[in-house]
Each structure stands twice: as structure tokens, then as C-alpha cells.
Amino acid sequence: MTIREQLFALQDLGYQKFSSALIPNIDASTIIGVRVPLLRTLAKDIAKGEPLHFLQTAEDTYFEELLLQGMVIGYIKASPQEKLPLIAQFIPKIDNWSVCDSFCSGLKFTKSNQALVWDFLQPYFKSKEAYDIRFAVVMLLNYYVDEQYLQKTLQLLDDVSHEDYYVKMAVAWAVSICYIKMPQETMPYLQNNNLDLFTYNKAHQKITESLRIDKETKTMIRAMRRK
Structure with missing residues (x-):
């Protein structure tokens, strides 16, 4: 067959x-x-x-x-x-998005080769192709939300500029993962960033949808949404 x-x-x-x-x-x-x-x-x-x-x-x-x-x-x-x-x-x-996200989740060798893959990803953030960028962003949220890479990850996310819906949703998802995993370290970024209105509010929505966030924090995050 x-x-x-x-x-x-x-x-x-x-x-x-x-x-x-x-x-x-x-x-x-x-x-x-x-x-x-x-x-x-x-x-x-x-x-x-x-x-x-x-x-x-x-x-x-x-x-x-x-x-x-x-x-x-x-x-x-x-x-x-x-x-x-x-x-x-x-x-x-x-x-x-489905092929993109499935592909990223399977590239587990990244965990033990962070520096090498980080360098490999950089050109994709500058691409004009939506799924090049989404690939790079989803790789970040899978493998680069940790003490060593968080601030560099947030800077890359802040610099993403593409009007495609699936790019914006990926960035929002990545920002939410940063906060969910490392809230104290990510909060200054939530308070001061260059995200467009849609991406910023989607990131906050995804944070409040997480089962790992308590009720009080969800109330605080909702109050930070922009109008």
C-alpha cells in the first residue's frame, strides 16, 4: 500500500x-x-x-x-x-495553523539544542510569510519560556509586525504562555509593550482562560484590557 x-x-x-x-x-x-x-x-x-x-x-x-x-x-x-x-x-x-503547531510540538530536540535552534529561528521572524512567522512564534512558546530566554522571547514577540490573523493569534498565545509560566517576570511586559490592540487583548483573554490562573489574578488581568 x-x-x-x-x-x-x-x-x-x-x-x-x-x-x-x-x-x-x-x-x-x-x-x-x-x-x-x-x-x-x-x-x-x-x-x-x-x-x-x-x-x-x-x-x-x-x-x-x-x-x-x-x-x-x-x-x-x-x-x-x-x-x-x-x-x-x-x-x-x-x-x-494545525500543520504549523503540530510540527513545532514534535521538534523536541530543541530542548537540548536551544542556542542552535534559536539562531536558526531568527530569520523567520523577519519573513513576510505569515506561516514562517507563526512557526517561529510557536517554537518560542514551546521551547523558550524559561529564565534564560524569557526576556529575549518577549522582545521578539514585541517586534512581530504582520497583519495576518494567525500570526496575531500566535503572538497572543505566546505572550499568555509567558505570563502563565512566569507571571512575575512577564508582568512588566504586559504593562509596557508595543502589541496592537487585538493582539494585546487576545493575550489577556487567553491568560484569563487558563485553569492555572486564580480568580483574583483573572480579575486583575481583565482590568488591564485596552479599549
Whole structure:
């Protein structure tokens, strides 16, 4: 069976309808409807075989074909120097938030290679492409909200300037994660930043939606919203 045939064998039409509603900016006919745990299992199997051949010959017609490529890159056993070119080749294919965020969450090698990946990410913040920037921002919120990188992370987020909805939402999400994980260190930034009105208020909304924030703090954060 080809990879595409395997994907269609795993199709769940109910899940296909659900996924289509979540990702309105792509053609619903390109979504097969394969649940993520099943995709991960398939990606692990591919990564154990000939993953480089798969990545060189993989098709991009379907949403799940892209998700699968991103997952395989995450699972490949390779040095960071070997992995980064694969990541760079994949990033231009990202055309929706779901592929972007799934891809980022799978790049766990970043945890032990923070400095190297940090340098790799920098050009993507200056890109004019929305999903280049979203990729870089989501990498920040996944791997760079810690004592060493927080202030540099906040500065990068403050410098993001792009009108795309999915970029703004990523920045808001990242700022909220900074506050949720490191509230005292992030509060001065919430009080003094260059975020546009939409992104600023979305960040506050996401903070108040967190189950890790107590009621009193939520009241304080709501009072900080701009009008």
C-alpha cells in the first residue's frame, strides 16, 4: 500500500467533518480525516524505515500528507545539523495553523539544542510569510519560556509586525504562555509593550482562560484590557 492508501484506510468521516470546521482557510476536500494518534503511529513507523526517501518523494495534496511529513521530521533519529535543513525545507509547505503547531510540538530536540535552534529561528521572524512567522512564534512558546530566554522571547514577540490573523493569534498565545509560566517576570511586559490592540487583548483573554490562573489574578488581568 502507498502512504496515501494507508491514510485513506484510516479515514474517519466524522473526524474529517470536525477537522474541516477547525481549519477554515484550507479546502475541506483536501482533508482525509485521520485522527492524530494514528498519524503519529504511522510517522514513527516511517521514521524507523527510510524517512529521507519518504520526505524526498512525499506528496502534498492532502492535509494529512503534510502533517505526516512534519511528524516524521520530528521522529527522525539524526543530529541537529542534519535535522535543521529538513525543517527549513518543510517550513515553506506550511499553509495552516494545525500543520504549523503540530510540527513545532514534535521538534523536541530543541530542548537540548536551544542556542542552535534559536539562531536558526531568527530569520523567520523577519519573513513576510505569515506561516514562517507563526512557526517561529510557536517554537518560542514551546521551547523558550524559561529564565534564560524569557526576556529575549518577549522582545521578539514585541517586534512581530504582520497583519495576518494567525500570526496575531500566535503572538497572543505566546505572550499568555509567558505570563502563565512566569507571571512575575512577564508582568512588566504586559504593562509596557508595543502589541496592537487585538493582539494585546487576545493575550489577556487567553491568560484569563487558563485553569492555572486564580480568580483574583483573572480579575486583575481583565482590568488591564485596552479599549
